[in-house]
Amino acid sequence: MKKIEHIGIAVKDLEISNDLFAKLFGEPHYKVESVESEGVNTSFFQVGPNKIELLEASNPDSPIAKFLEKRGEGIHHIAYDVADIHAEMKRLEAEGFTLLNTEPKKGADNKLVCFLHPKTTNGVLIELCQEIG
Numbered sequence: 803m804k805k806i807e808h809i810g811i812a813v814k815d816l817e818i819s820n821d822l823f824a825k826l827f828g829e830p831h832y833k834v835e836s837v838e839s840e841g842v843n844t845s846f847f848q849v850g851p852n853k854i855e856l857l858e859a860s861n862p863d864s865p866i867a868k869f870l871e872k873r874g875e876g877i878h879h880i881a882y883d884v885a886d887i888h889a890e891m892k893r894l895e896a897e898g899f900t901l902l903n904t905e906p907k908k909g910a911d912n913k914l915v916c917f918l919h920p921k922t923t924n925g926v927l928i929e930l931c932q933e934i935g
């Protein structure tokens with residue numbers, strides 16, 4: 803893994819949280835994006851070298867809606883930048899981690915993504931992401 807690509811934060815209301823985080827960071831988000839397949843609306847903030855992704859459920863059955871129900875708002879996942887997502891998925895599976903998808907999926911922000919089940923990573927949802935070239 804190369805570096806932390808972004809940190810994902812689950813929020814109930816993206817508009818309200820966009821305002822809140824703009825105040826916090828002193829700069830507004832630079833984009834919003836919906837990922838229909840995941841039932842999620844996202845926005846992205848750049849903070850120096852770091853990126854923060856806010857996630858709001860776009861339908862009541864989405865994984866984010868379930869997360870908010872169970873755990874409330876807060877840190878949802880940590881995403882790591884990888885050079886070759888297929889190779890990294892193979893490596894991590896061989897190491898005993900549980901992958902939540904067998905093939906990389908198209909995620910937000912022009913990325914191929916794969917999630918690791920938090921039960922095999924001390925309760926932290928891990929996202930692998932590879933920039934689509």
Ligand code: ZN
Pocket residue numbers: 808809810855879881929
């Ligand atoms: Zn993410």
